[in-house]
Amino acid sequence: MIPIISVVGRSNSGKTTYLEKLITECKRRGYKVAVIKHHHNDFDIDKPGKDTWRHAEAGADVVCLASPHKMAMIKKTDQELSLDQVVSYIDNVDIIFTEGYKQETKCKIEVYRQGNINAPLGVKPELLAVVSDTVVYETIPHFALDDPSAMADFLEEKVLNK
Secondary structure (H helix, E strand, O other), rough: OOOEEEOOOOOOHHHHHHHHHHHHHHHOOOEEEEEEEEEOOOOOOOOOOOOHHHHHHHOEEEEEOOOOOOOOEEEOOOOOOHHHHHHOOOOOOOOEEEEEEOOOHHHHHHHHEOOOOOOOOEEEEEEEEEEEEEEEEEEOOOOOOOOOHHHHHHHHHHOOOO
């Protein structure tokens, strides 16, 4: 089973920036990485007028775009898919990071900045570690915002077992 780690935190806490650093470090170590970004609203990745957009507009429920180096799939859904349902489409990776999905019970890394006006999310059983410019919880491992290497070491020991 592919390990899933959700990077969570309040709005503007630096989740995306930290996740970029962590992905880069994991790739440097030779891992294959997938990322799922949760979005609360509808979104569009297709461009109006393009072939795939036209196929979807014509009523296709699933549209795939494939090239020698990438593949994208757009699938219409009647309701939001669970994280596990989205994960079922991913294979051939060593780890899956999500940005968001704080309500799911997957392992989590919380990103928190001391200057954020909102309080941290709070300790939950699935909280694996905190990335912050200050110690947030005494009982949870803490990592610096600018040191993804230490987090990658931790994930190798606790999750990846490489």
